[in-house]
Amino acid sequence: MMASKKTMRRPDLVVPYTETAKEKEDTAASTMASTLPMAAIFTRNKFIGWTAIVFSVQSWLAETPESKKTASTPGYFSVGMAVMSLFVAYMPLFMPPQPGKVGGGTGTEAPSAVPPA
Numbered sequence: 001m002m003a004s005k006k007t008m009r010r011p012d013l014v015v016p017y018t019e020t021a022k023e024k025e026d027t028a029a030s031t032m033a034s035t036l037p038m039a040a041i042f043t044r045n046k047f048i049g050w051t052a053i054v055f056s057v058q059s060w061l062a063e064t065p066e067s068k069k070t071a072s073t074p075g076y077f078s079v080g081m082a083v084m085s086l087f088v089a090y091m092p093l094f095m096p097p098q099p100g101k102v103g104g105g106t107g108t109e110a111p112s113a114v115p116p117a
Helices: 027-043 045-062 065-070 075-094
Strands: none
Touching: 027 075, 045 075, 065 075
């Protein structure tokens, strides 16, 4: 059995390992911040609107200078959309619908059948 083996490693060429800092991209929060306001507008759901506010403010506060450079929209834009979705959800409270107009059709629905005489 060989007790000593000759190593070919040179100590002057050894490069110590350093872990690189990973860029933390929280795409889930930014996706939620941009899609929740649209869901709140379409459904007029107040709970989804408040959730959109929370997610958009969190994603705005978590922005880094690197993410600001690469983002397609600024963080305050998602906050504005969330506030607008909350306004749409609470709009019937401030501007109630007209009493005689139920449903508020757009005029694109099929014509109703004429009853026989």
